[in-house]
Amino acid sequence: MTFNRRRFLQSLPLVLGGSRAGLAQRAASGRQRARALGIRIGQMQPGRWNAITDVPGVRVGHCTLIRGSGALVVGEGPVRSGVTAIWPQPDIYESYLPCGYDMPNANGEVTGLLQIQRLGIIASPICMTNTSSVGMVYDAMLEHLPDDDLPPVEPIVGETWDAWLNDTEGRHVHREHVDEALSHASSGPVEEGSVGGGTGMISYGFKGGIGTASRVLPGPLDKYTVGVLVQANHGGRSQLRIDGVPVGEVITDLRPEPDWARSLNSILMVIATDAPLLDHQLDRLARRAVHG
Numbered sequence: 447m448t449f450n451r452r453r454f455l456q457s458l459p460l461v462l463g464g465s466r467a468g469l470a471q472r473a474a475s476g477r478q479r480a481r482a483l484g485i486r487i488g489q490m491q492p493g494r495w496n497a498i499t500d501v502p503g504v505r506v507g508h509c510t511l512i513r514g515s516g517a518l519v520v521g522e523g524p525v526r527s528g529v530t531a532i533w534p535q536p537d538i539y540e541s542y543l544p545c546g547y548d549m550p551n552a553n554g555e556v557t558g559l560l561q562i563q564r565l566g567i568i569a570s571p572i573c574m575t576n577t578s579s580v581g582m583v584y585d586a587m588l589e590h591l592p593d594d595d596l597p598p599v600e601p602i603v604g605e606t607w608d609a610w611l612n613d614t615e616g617r618h619v620h621r622e623h624v625d626e627a628l629s630h631a632s633s634g635p636v637e638e639g640s641v642g643g644g645t646g647m648i649s650y651g652f653k654g655g656i657g658t659a660s661r662v663l664p665g666p667l668d669k670y671t672v673g674v675l676v677q678a679n680h681g682g683r684s685q686l687r688i689d690g691v692p693v694g695e696v697i698t699d700l701r702p703e704p705d706w707a708r709s710l711n712s713i714l715m716v717i718a719t720d721a722p723l724l725d726h727q728l729d730r731l732a733r734r735a736v737h738g
Contacts, residue, residue, distance in 0.1 A: 485689055487659075490663065493661070496658075497636040497673060498675040499634060499635075501720050503720075504533065506532055506636045506675065507626070507642075508627055508630070508643075509627040510640070511527045512645060513525045521616045524611075525618045526608065526611045526612040527576050528627075528642045529574070529579075529642055530573065530643040531631050532572040532675060532718075533628075533631050534572070534718065539570065540592070542569045544566060545725055546730070546732050547563070547728075547729065550733070554607075556604040556605075557600060557601060558599075559602075561599065562602075566725030573587060573603045575603065576605055576643065577605045582617065582620060583601075586620075587603065589621070606643070606680075607711075614646070636656075637656070638656050638658060640653060643714075644677050648679060649711075649713075655677070656677055657678055658673070658674060658676070670719060672718075673718045674716065675718075677713065681711060682694075683697070683698070683701065715735040717731055717732060719731070
């Protein structure tokens with residue numbers, strides 16, 4: 447279901463006055479993924495790529511920044527950062543899609559959430575980056591909006607904090623990096639791990655980053671797919687479970703990060719589906735993301 451941009455904006459007075467309801471086994475990097483190692487999560491089967499790009503029209507692109515090493519020098523590095531861009535569909539600027547969201551517990555920033563809450567639509571790609579780069583990414587995304595007489599939409603930019611591995615206050619993400627992530631987005635396999643916005647992230651005391659998966663619904667809904675992409679920067683070691691196994695309680699070493707880094711964590715989760723859901727139904731779907 448899509449909403450033509452011009453017709454949607456022309457009907458905004460009616461929308462605002464009514465109810466919201468009225469409106470592969472290896473990662474692209476070559477590393478083995480969990481299913482290739484014999485770990486099967488859940489009961490349903492994945493799509494072709496086991497990625498958010500299994501949902502028709504969805505594309506993902508990264509721009510990864512890795513340079514320098516040694517002690518932190520603000521403004522110089524080391525740099526471990528980047529941008530990940532998700533296109534809900536290629537013509538999202540012209541054909542809006544229903545959208546919902548949930549924020550069960552957060553101390554971060556995602557721009558455009560009020561637009562989603564009030565209008566129930568998504569009208570731009572979604573970009574993920576580090577905390578200090580939200581403004582730059584937002585500004586760069588504005589340059590991609592249609593140049594016409596209609597009011598602009600709010601670009602969606604989310605962040606997690608990568609300050610222990612990255613010179614986050616140096617703000618090394620620039621407009622050309624946003625342009626690269628947006629322009630290089632594609633369907634098919636999605637590169638995972640230390641790429642894009644996930645380059646400097648930590649999860650459960652291990653290296654975090656970008657992860658993705660998909661599931662094809664069972665019959666009679668098997669014509670629909672649900673895909674997820676996360677930017678993971680969360681979790682204490684003892685909380686780590688893999689298919690229910692408390693491996694984090696067993697692996698107690700390999701902990702290079704300082705104690706303070708373990709408490710400053712968060713996660714961005716993006717769910718896409720081609721099932722015919724409206725925004726209030728997608729709110730309910732989003733609430734389930736935190737439960738895996």
